[in-house]
Amino acid sequence: MQYSPFRHALSVFRKRNPVQLTFFVTARCNAACPFCFYLSDKNPPAERRPELSLDEIRRISPSAGRLLWLAFSGGEIFLREDIAEIAEVFYKNNRPSIILFPTNGLMTGVITEKTEDILKRCRKSTVAVKLSVEGPEDVHDSIRGRGSFRRTMETCAALRGLLDAYPNFELGINTVFCSANQDSMDEVIELVKGLDGVRTHTVSLIRGEIADAGLKEVDIEKYRRTADKLAAGLKKGTSAVYRFRGARIKAAQDILQRRLIYETALRNSQMIPCYAGRLNVVLTESGDVYPCESFSMRLGNVRDGGYDIGAVLKSRKARDRIRSIRDNGCFCTHECYFMTNILFNPRVYPKLLKEYLQLRGRYDD
Numbered sequence: 001m002q003y004s005p006f007r008h009a010l011s012v013f014r015k016r017n018p019v020q021l022t023f024f025v026t027a028r029c030n031a032a033c034p035f036c037f038y039l040s041d042k043n044p045p046a047e048r049r050p051e052l053s054l055d056e057i058r059r060i061s062p063s064a065g066r067l068l069w070l071a072f073s074g075g076e077i078f079l080r081e082d083i084a085e086i087a088e089v090f091y092k093n094n095r096p097s098i099i100l101f102p103t104n105g106l107m108t109g110v111i112t113e114k115t116e117d118i119l120k121r122c123r124k125s126t127v128a129v130k131l132s133v134e135g136p137e138d139v140h141d142s143i144r145g146r147g148s149f150r151r152t153m154e155t156c157a158a159l160r161g162l163l164d165a166y167p168n169f170e171l172g173i174n175t176v177f178c179s180a181n182q183d184s185m186d187e188v189i190e191l192v193k194g195l196d197g198v199r200t201h202t203v204s205l206i207r208g209e210i211a212d213a214g215l216k217e218v219d220i221e222k223y224r225r226t227a228d229k230l231a232a233g234l235k236k237g238t239s240a241v242y243r244f245r246g247a248r249i250k251a252a253q254d255i256l257q258r259r260l261i262y263e264t265a266l267r268n269s270q271m272i273p274c275y276a277g278r279l280n281v282v283l284t285e286s287g288d289v290y291p292c293e294s295f296s297m298r299l300g301n302v303r304d305g306g307y308d309i310g311a312v313l314k315s316r317k318a319r320d321r322i323r324s325i326r327d328n329g330c331f332c333t334h335e336c337y338f339m340t341n342i343l344f345n346p347r348v349y350p351k352l353l354k355e356y357l358q359l360r361g362r363y364d365d
Contacts, residue, residue: 002168003124005097005246008068011279012344018281018309019068020340021094022293025086026051026075026285031104033144034212035176037295038075051285052302054082054089059307060283061093070096070125071336075285078103078110084117091122098126098244102174104144105131105152112158119166126244128170130202131156135175135184136191143180160197170242172200177223178215185226193233199242202254203230205261205333208293220265227258235358249343252355256348257338270331272341272348277322279340281309289313293334297321 008019027038052060070090077083078101087099099122103111111129119127131152134140140149159171173192175181181188185203192201203226206216233239234251241251260271277291277299284290287302289312299318305311312318324330342348 001124002126002245003095003097005068005244007066007097012346015275015278015344017065018279018313019066019344020071020280020336021064021067021069021090021309022071022073022280022282022336023090024073024075024282024284025077025083026080028079029074029076029104030079030106031076031144031148033104035143035178035206035210035215037208037210037293051080052287054085056287056303056307057086058089060302060309061089063308063310064090064094064281065310067094067096069098069100069336069339070094071100071102073102076104076106077101078107078114084114084121087118088121091125096125098128100128100130102130102132103155104148105155106148108151108155108158111155112162115159115169116162116166119162119169123168126168126170126242127166128172129159130172130174131159133173133175133188133192134178135181135188139181139184139188143178156195156198163197167243170199170244171197172202173198174202174204176206177203177218177226178206179217180215182218182222182226185222186229189226189229189233193239201230201239202335203227203258204335205265207333209295220262223265224262227255227262230258231255248356248359249352251359252352253339253342255355256352257335257342260338260342261333261335264331264333270329272338272345274325274330274332274337275340275344276325276330276337277313277318278326279344280337281313283309289318291318291322291325292332292337294332297325 011019090096115129133152134143137149162169175188192198205223241247264271282290282293289299289302289309291297299321300312300315302309302312
């Protein structure tokens with residue numbers, strides 16, 4: 001039986017321990033995408049960011065507690081030869097309901113082999129691999145490099161072969177919405193719909209400190225139209241959906257989330273409270289702990305805190321910074337954080353219920 005996401009229901013009322021961990025396992029990458037955080041002038045090169053070893057990760061993991069959502073990030077996460085072992089460490093110690101593996105999809109053989117290894121090691125967790133597709137081939141290659149679209153499609157086809165053998169496997173696509181592809185979103189949405197075996201398509205609004213600031217000059221109304229089209233696809237049954245328990249709630253949350261992201265970007269203000277540092281925490285490849293991916297509020301380093309995330313979060317510095325997020329109305333458009341901010345906020349449940357009921361009949365749960 002799969003680990004149930006409903007085990008964390010009490011955190012709706014007691015927001016004391018993180019239920020979501022984002023772990024940047026490496027800064028290394030085999031691509032140079034212009035919207036990558038690591039290419040910003042503010043970040044040192046990968047070779048100057050010493051990665052946590054597997055032994056160090058074994059020491060850190062128990063301090064993270066039971067998790068709803070474990071998201072690996074980078075860099076290209078499959079460049080870590082021990083990514084399957086890392087996943088198993090968290091699986092055994094933290095029992096995450098969902099484990100997310102985003103990838104550029106350029107290393108077909110490695111990604112397919114490692115994904116199957118992870119699926120064998122983590123059978124009670126939903127394992128979601130998200131391939132990056134930024135548009136039709138010409139648009140995608142103009143952003144991610146010549147030939148990258150073809151290689152990502154080869155990886156998609158290879159991963160598709162794992163779906164029947166592993167019911168805990170979810171194959172999806174993520175697209176970064178930016179100025180370079182905002183006029184191609186209808187095409188990429190239709191492209192993804194035609195990919196056999198792909199269950200979900202997420203569209204992430206570009207954010208953060210990036211190398212090419214011009215990519216952030218988006219037309220927010222074009223994002224809204226994209227969000228509306230994705231929502232219509234879910235409600236009409238023309239878009240695929242997750243297979244895991246609670247998938248209908250997740251689909252309703254996705255719809256509400258994109259609407260709130262649009263309103264946040266339009267009004268440039270907080271729309272709902274943020275639980276960064278309370279329900280969400282970020283761990284970098286070098287051991288730094290942050291409440292979120294803005295990377296502006298470093299809370300400490302696990303190497304200095306006995307490899308204990310909880311100890312870092314309980315420091316005076318961390319408590320003051322986490323309190324400032326709550327008191328100062330901090331906001332951003334980070335999709336992963338909106339997920340938690342919606343699912344654990346009873347005040348938005350009426351809106352969530354409305355979307356949920358419109359999806360009735362399309363799910364088993």
